[in-house]
Amino acid sequence: xxxxxxxxxxxxxxxxxxxxxxxxxxxxxxxxxxxxxxxxxxxxxxxxxxxxxxxxxxxxxxxxxxxxxxxxxxxxxxxxxxxxxxxxxxxxxxxxxxxxxxxxxxxxxxxxxxxxxxxxxxx
Amino acid sequence: xxxxxxxxxxxxxxxxxxxxxxxxxxxxxxxxxxxxxxxxxxxxxxxxxxxxxxxxxxxxxxxxxxxxxxxxxxxxxxxxxxxxxxxxxxxxxxxxxxxxxxxxxxxxxxxxxxxxxxxxxxxxxxxxxxxxxxxxxxxxxxxxxxxxxxxxxxxxxxxxxxxxxxxxxxxxxxxxxxxxxxxxxxxxxxxxxxxxxxxxxxxxxxxxxxxxxxxxxxxxxxxxxxxxxxxxxxxxxxxxxxxxxxxxxxxxxxxxxxxxxxxxxxxxxxxxxxxxx
Numbered sequence: 001x002x003x004x005x006x007x008x009x010x011x012x013x014x015x016x017x018x019x020x021x022x023x024x025x026x027x028x029x030x031x032x033x034x035x036x037x038x039x040x041x042x043x044x045x046x047x048x049x050x051x052x053x054x055x056x057x058x059x060x061x062x063x064x065x066x067x068x069x070x071x072x073x074x075x076x077x078x079x080x081x082x083x084x085x086x087x088x089x090x091x092x093x094x095x096x097x098x099x100x101x102x103x104x105x106x107x108x109x110x111x112x113x114x115x116x117x118x119x120x121x122x123x
Numbered sequence: 124x125x126x127x128x129x130x131x132x133x134x135x136x137x138x139x140x141x142x143x144x145x146x147x148x149x150x151x152x153x154x155x156x157x158x159x160x161x162x163x164x165x166x167x168x169x170x171x172x173x174x175x176x177x178x179x180x181x182x183x184x185x186x187x188x189x190x191x192x193x194x195x196x197x198x199x200x201x202x203x204x205x206x207x208x209x210x211x212x213x214x215x216x217x218x219x220x221x222x223x224x225x226x227x228x229x230x231x232x233x234x235x236x237x238x239x240x241x242x243x244x245x246x247x248x249x250x251x252x253x254x255x256x257x258x259x260x261x262x263x264x265x266x267x268x269x270x271x272x273x274x275x276x277x278x279x280x281x282x283x284x285x286x287x288x289x290x291x292x293x294x295x296x297x298x299x300x301x302x303x304x305x306x307x308x309x310x311x312x313x314x315x316x317x318x319x320x321x322x323x324x325x326x327x328x329x330x331x332x333x334x335x336x337x338x339x340x341x342x343x344x345x346x347x348x349x350x351x352x353x354x355x356x357x358x359x360x361x362x363x364x365x366x367x368x369x370x371x372x373x374x375x376x377x378x379x380x381x382x383x384x385x386x387x388x389x390x391x392x393x394x395x396x397x398x399x400x
Contacts, residue, residue, distance in 0.1 A: 010351075025282055025326065031370070047282065051338035051363045051375075052322055053388055056270040058288040059236070060243040063202065064274035064284070066349035066367060067240065071198040080194045087189035117196065 003111035005038035009077055009121045010114035015052060017072045018045070024069065042109070043102025064102030067092050069099070073113070089117040092115045154179040162216060162223055173216035175224075181208030181232075181275045201239040219256035226256035242273040262313070266292025279324060287319040291345075299383040305354040315345040316382075333367040342382050356382075363391055372398050 005011055017033050018026045026045040042048060047065050049058065070092055073079065081091065094116055098109045157176040183206045190197055209231045214224040234247030246269040254261040272286035296302045296311045302309055319341050326334040339362045347357035359382045365375040375396040382391055 016215070021328075022280075022310060025328075046326060046333050046367065047284065047324070049322060049324060049336060049338075050367070050373065051336050051365050051390060052320065053390070054270075054288055054320055054322075056245060056268060057245075057272060057288055057320070057322055060166055060238070060245060060270055060272035060286060061274070061284060063236075063238040063243050067238065068274055068282075070196060072232040074196070074198060079196065081196050084194050085191050087191050088193075089189060089202040091196050092200065092202060099315075 003107060003114070005107045005110065007034075008114075009119035010117065011107075011110045013073050013076050013119070014110040014113050016076055017069055018106065018109075020072075023072045024065070038105065038107040038110075040106045041102060042099060042104045042106070047099070048102055058100055062096040062098075063092065065099050066096030069095055071116070077119055079120075082114075082116050082118045086116065160214065162214070162221070171218055171221040172265045173222065173224075175212075175214045177210070177212035179210045179347050181206055196254070199240050201237065203237045205233070205235050208234075215256065222256040225253045226258070230254045242271060244272075245270045262295060264293045264295065264313075266290060268292075276323075277325065283325045284323070286320075286322045288322075289317070290319075291315070291317045294382075294384055296384070299352070299384060300350065301356060305350045305356055306348065307350075314347070316342055317345065318342040331369055333369065336363075336365040336367065338363045338365075340381070342385070361389075365391075368399070374399070 012034070015037055017023045018037075019029050019032070024047070026047060027040075032040055047061070049061070052058075081088075085114050095109070098104045098112050134366060155178050157174060158159040160173050161170050183204050189236045190200060209229070211227070211229050211272050213227040214222060215226060216222040219226075228251070228351065230234075230249060230251045232247060232249040234245060246267070248267050251267070252261070253263075262331060267292040268288070270286060270288040274284050275281060276285040277283045292315070293313050294316050295313050299311065304340065315326060321337075321339045323337045325336075338355040341361060342359045343355040344351065351357050360379040361377060361381050362379055363377045365373055367373050372397075375391045377391040377393050377396065380393060
């Protein structure tokens with residue numbers, strides 16, 4: 001079943017970290033409000049380079065911003081791993097894979113976050 | 124012609140399976156495909172039926188460290204792994220003289236990636252071999268590359284990004300008309316070249332400007348023939364400055380040009396580029 005963009009902590013947290021001017025500041029909330037953010041492609045966000053298609057650079061960019069994303073997400077919520085057997089490196093790489101793919105969407109990112117991170121609103 | 128199309132349609136119906144198998148497991152990505160194709164033969168020799176196939180596999184050989192068993196994710200956890208990928212692909216036809224594509228393309232790519240809060244680094248070595256179905260025309264290529272990058276280079280809270288990339292490899296000039304003309308031959312030999320790329324992105328919080336992006340690429344042939352140097356084909360550069368505006372509009376300026384084999388990487392024309400409305 002397709003992942004649903006809704007007002008749970010995974011989606012709201014993903015949106016907050018991407019949008020917040022003190023966080024990744026990838027867009028303004030007046031331009032992309034929460035209810036219109038789901039299908040926004042990663043390639044249209046500010047972090048994605050427009051002057052190169054070098055896959056080696058984009059791979060490292062994804063890893064670095066993925067790591068930063070997780071750091072900031074943990075400042076918004078107190079979270080745990082969804083599966084304690086997964087390493088933090090695996091989780092960062094999963095998040096990075098979304099940032100590396102310009103055709104993935106913000107909803108795809110929230111889905112990966114939800115799959116890997118257990119939020120306080122999850123029993 | 125109708126008969127050939129019909130045979131092709133029947134064959135395609137029977138065998139069409141563009142992705143016979145696709146599996147993505149932890150640390151491993153594997154893809155296989157095989158499909159019938161109708162190809163226009165070399166030198167207008169007519170259409171021919173063939174099989175096109177591909178097999179990709181990449182595997183993470185080792186991952187250092189890990190906090191498996193801990194409940195809390197650690198965003199400072201370093202990533203360090205070695206991976207090996209290979210790709211085999213090709214096209215076979217009933218009549219080898221009519222096959223316009225490579226009979227076999229084999230590529231091996233070994234790489235090391237390290238990522239931490241201090242920055243990220245990757246280096247890799249790749250080898251490529253290709254041949255036509257007659258096995259008369261073969262070509263091999265070996266290259267090495269390295270990349271370093273850091274998010275938050277100027278200020279960890281600024282969301283700026285810097286990357287440096289270097290590559291050394293062999294270039295196949297088969298379709299390079301300028302090189303053929305400079306050397307006066309229809310079959311110029313392959314040559315070695317190094318290239319570097321630098322990228323810097325910095326966010327700007329002005330009312331109409333989101334950020335600035337700078338990209339510079341330089342290509343230099345190793346030990347070029349005198350005729351290539353005289354023609355100015357032994358080095359190339361391309362520098363681009365792009366101002367990102369609101370609503371994905373931009374103003375960009377590019378200077379220089381990419382070498383022939385990298386023209387497909389060209390994003391902006393030389394000079395000013397605008398997307399303002």
